[in-house]
Amino acid sequence: TTVDKGVDFANYFCTYSFLYHQKEMLSDRVRMDAYFNSIFRNKHHFRGKTVLDVGTGSGILAIWSAQAGARKVYAVEATKMSEHARTLVKANNLQHVVEVIEGSIEDIVLPEKVDVIISEWMGYFLLRESMFDSVICARDRWLKPTGVMYPSHARMWMAPIRSGLGDQKINDYEGAMDDWYSFVKETKSYYGVDMSVLTRPFSDEQKKYYLQTSLWSNLHPHQERAQGLCGFGGWFDVHFRGSREDPAQQEIELTTAPSTDNGTHWGQQVFLLHPPTRVSGGDDLNVTFSMTRSKENHRLMEVELSCEIRQPSGQILPPCISKFYIE
Amino acid sequence: TTVDKGVDFANYFCTYSFLYHQKEMLSDRVRMDAYFNSIFRNKHHFRGKTVLDVGTGSGILAIWSAQAGARKVYAVEATKMSEHARTLVKANNLQHVVEVIEGSIEDIVLPEKVDVIISEWMGYFLLRESMFDSVICARDRWLKPTGVMYPSHARMWMAPIRSGLGDQKINDYEGAMDDWYSFVKETKSYYGVDMSVLTRPFSDEQKKYYLQTSLWSNLHPHQERAQGLCGFGGWFDVHFRGSREDPAQQEIELTTAPSTDNGTHWGQQVFLLHPPTRVSGGDDLNVTFSMTRSKENHRLMEVELSCEIRQPSGQILPPCISKFYIE
Numbered sequence: 001t002t003v004d005k006g007v008d009f010a011n012y013f014c015t016y017s018f019l020y021h022q023k024e025m026l027s028d029r030v031r032m033d034a035y036f037n038s039i040f041r042n043k044h045h046f047r048g049k050t051v052l053d054v055g056t057g058s059g060i061l062a063i064w065s066a067q068a069g070a071r072k073v074y075a076v077e078a079t080k081m082s083e084h085a086r087t088l089v090k091a092n093n094l095q096h097v098v099e100v101i102e103g104s105i106e107d108i109v110l111p112e113k114v115d116v117i118i119s120e121w122m123g124y125f126l127l128r129e130s131m132f133d134s135v136i137c138a139r140d141r142w143l144k145p146t147g148v149m150y151p152s153h154a155r156m157w158m159a160p161i162r163s164g165l166g167d168q169k170i171n172d173y174e175g176a177m178d179d180w181y182s183f184v185k186e187t188k189s190y191y192g193v194d195m196s197v198l199t200r201p202f203s204d205e206q207k208k209y210y211l212q213t214s215l216w217s218n219l220h221p222h223q224e225r226a227q228g229l230c231g232f233g234g235w236f237d238v239h240f241r242g243s244r245e246d247p248a249q250q251e252i253e254l255t256t257a258p259s260t261d262n263g264t265h266w267g268q269q270v271f272l273l274h275p276p277t278r279v280s281g282g283d284d285l286n287v288t289f290s291m292t293r294s295k296e297n298h299r300l301m302e303v304e305l306s307c308e309i310r311q312p313s314g315q316i317l318p319p320c321i322s323k324f325y326i327e
Numbered sequence: 328t329t330v331d332k333g334v335d336f337a338n339y340f341c342t343y344s345f346l347y348h349q350k351e352m353l354s355d356r357v358r359m360d361a362y363f364n365s366i367f368r369n370k371h372h373f374r375g376k377t378v379l380d381v382g383t384g385s386g387i388l389a390i391w392s393a394q395a396g397a398r399k400v401y402a403v404e405a406t407k408m409s410e411h412a413r414t415l416v417k418a419n420n421l422q423h424v425v426e427v428i429e430g431s432i433e434d435i436v437l438p439e440k441v442d443v444i445i446s447e448w449m450g451y452f453l454l455r456e457s458m459f460d461s462v463i464c465a466r467d468r469w470l471k472p473t474g475v476m477y478p479s480h481a482r483m484w485m486a487p488i489r490s491g492l493g494d495q496k497i498n499d500y501e502g503a504m505d506d507w508y509s510f511v512k513e514t515k516s517y518y519g520v521d522m523s524v525l526t527r528p529f530s531d532e533q534k535k536y537y538l539q540t541s542l543w544s545n546l547h548p549h550q551e552r553a554q555g556l557c558g559f560g561g562w563f564d565v566h567f568r569g570s571r572e573d574p575a576q577q578e579i580e581l582t583t584a585p586s587t588d589n590g591t592h593w594g595q596q597v598f599l600l601h602p603p604t605r606v607s608g609g610d611d612l613n614v615t616f617s618m619t620r621s622k623e624n625h626r627l628m629e630v631e632l633s634c635e636i637r638q639p640s641g642q643i644l645p646p647c648i649s650k651f652y653i654e
């Protein structure tokens with residue numbers, strides 16, 4: 001499938017061209033601390049080196065790289081945010097080190113290969129937004145064989161959870177359907193048109209919206225233990241390890257796991273089972289999970305989740321299979 | 328300027344492909360009654376005639392036209408909603424009269440010219456969405472010289488208003504700026520980067536959002552009288568008059584004016600003056616108003632409003648000129 005660049009810009013990039021949105025990321029302490037520490041506690045990776053910042057946004061990672069001693073930083077940004085990045089670089093007196101380039105990383109050309117690629121490319125549940133593709137493209141084109149990636153490793157996690165959201169979403173869905181039924185009745189009696197044939201597609205639409213779309217959530221660590229299994233929570237972490245040949249001096253982790261004090265703007269993505277499933281201590285959960293790109297929008301994801309329960313007696317309950325959209 | 332169809336689809340048409348959104352329009356009683364009455368109280372315009380419904384959505388206007396006795400109705404819809412329209416037509420047993428055509432009105436070809444063009448094309452403050460262009464295009468291509476337009480006439484209104492929204496929006500804006508200042512301070516102290524150079528562009532962005540964007544509002548008729556002039560409210564009405572040679576038997580009006588009982592989903596668009604202006608009984612307001620398409624998105628509008636106050640003494644206060652976005 002080919003991607004219409006104009007459509008992609010309208011759908012995806014446009015939010016990033018607002019300072020308001022950049023500021024939200026810049027105010028995420030967990031995120032900021034992880035990148036800050038990964039750079040300043042591993043200055044040997046930056047001192048005198050060339051760096052590429054993929055999707056520089058406000059320019060923050062490029063600026064830190066320069067402050068840590070980089071010889072040259074290429075800061076590439078697809079949106080007009082590049083202009084603000086340039087302003088910021090200049091105001092921080094780094095215009096001789098940091099070169100801001102407006103363009104998408106897939107299109108631009110650099111005068112040299114680089115020692116470090118740094119990027120904050122992670123979307124909800126790691127892969128939403130598909131910016132990972134762009135980072136891999138940058139790596140294959142512009143990283144020296146001896147170069148290092150910042151971050152270098154990523155993991156995805158899923159845990160069974162309990163949650164009150166399930167009942168709420170079922171209520172919302174049922175409310176929407178009640179409303180639809182009175183609408184159908186009134187349209188028939190006031191305006192002589194029978195809409196009941198659209199009940200099924202309307203219900204599908206609402207089900208998708210209320211019941212099959214992953215929910216942004218700030219899970220409490222306690223929710224990770226499940227008696228009644230309400231669904232699954234998904235999150236990710238990334239690590240800054242350098243490479244095997246050229247490891248980090250101090251390895252930093254950025255985790256988006258459920259936490260009481262260290263939440264991030266990514267939160268966790270919740271996939272609810274409708275209805276919830278009964279599980280007891282000793283049951284084995286056998287979960288298969290697959291995530292694919294949505295056909296309509298390559299930056300959104302579709303998830304298929306199947307969950308089989310094996311009881312201590314050896315009995316296996318029929319698997320429940322659910323489909324979700326990460327939108 | 329040329330329009331990228333894919334982008335236009337992503338930005339504009341996509342909302343119309345949800346039944347949820349069509350239902351909102353179908354639940355707007357004022358809108359529904361006006362179209363219903365305009366058709367069924369003017370059956371002579373429909374009986375035995377050919378009709379084109381521009382942007383049929385769920386198909387409702389096409390179905391009514393057929394129920395009023397049309398010989399043939401072409402129901403054109405750009406989005407996949409056309410499939411639901413086709414289902415609805417069939418469920419109401421009108422498939423021999425109503426032909427649903429998926430495509431944009433600019434592209435499709437009809438086998439004949441029509442006697443009536445019916446369409447519900449009005450956006451916020453009449454012109455937002457620019458669907459009017461499509462209706463005019465349809466008229467020029469497909470209406471017989473003897474044909475009639477439903478609706479046939481439209482008017483835009485503006486009135487000075489008072490409103491508490493002004494203070495609230497100023498508060499929101501100031502809150503966002505306070506927040507920005509602490510963000511700048513913390514980013515400097517925690518992360519060693521000075522962001523203050525972005526204060527001006529951030530403030531411009533927030534001003535545009537909070538102070539220069541027209542507000543959807545359900546004005547109370549009393550707000551139309553202004554002592555302290557807080558801004559202007561804008562709305563529209565349309566009329567179904569047929570043509571001079573072939574007038575309606577009963578002329579119907581659809582108005583979106585401020586009303587206690589008969590509000591519509593269009594509401595009114597409010598353009599606030601910051602700060603509010605002092606006016607007194609006897610003052611003359613001389614208002615110039617211009618509305619142009621936004622360069623970035625031809626379906627959105629930009630408004631320039633200048634307001635000059637002439638006091639009874641003859642003294643003229645310096646005009647206040649404001650720019651607004653209808654987004």
Ligand SMILES: Nc1ncnc2c1ncn2[C@@H]1O[C@H](CSCC[C@H](N)C(=O)O)[C@@H](O)[C@H]1O
Binds near residue numbers: 016025077079103134
């Ligand atoms: N293919 C691509 N080419 C260039 N920039 C891209 C890109 N895909 C995404 N981006 C940009 O990457 C940024 C990701 S958000 C991270 C911004 C910044 N590095 C920070 O850490 O605060 C956005 O500004 C987005 O516009």
Ligand SMILES: Nc1ncnc2c1ncn2[C@@H]1O[C@H](CSCC[C@H](N)C(=O)O)[C@@H](O)[C@H]1O
Binds near residue numbers: 343384387405458
């Ligand atoms: N150029 C164009 N060609 C075809 N359909 C269009 C169009 N511009 C807008 N539309 C469609 O016009 C509809 C306007 S909303 C009105 C829907 C319906 N006639 C009703 O009265 O309830 C939307 O469904 C939109 O997708």
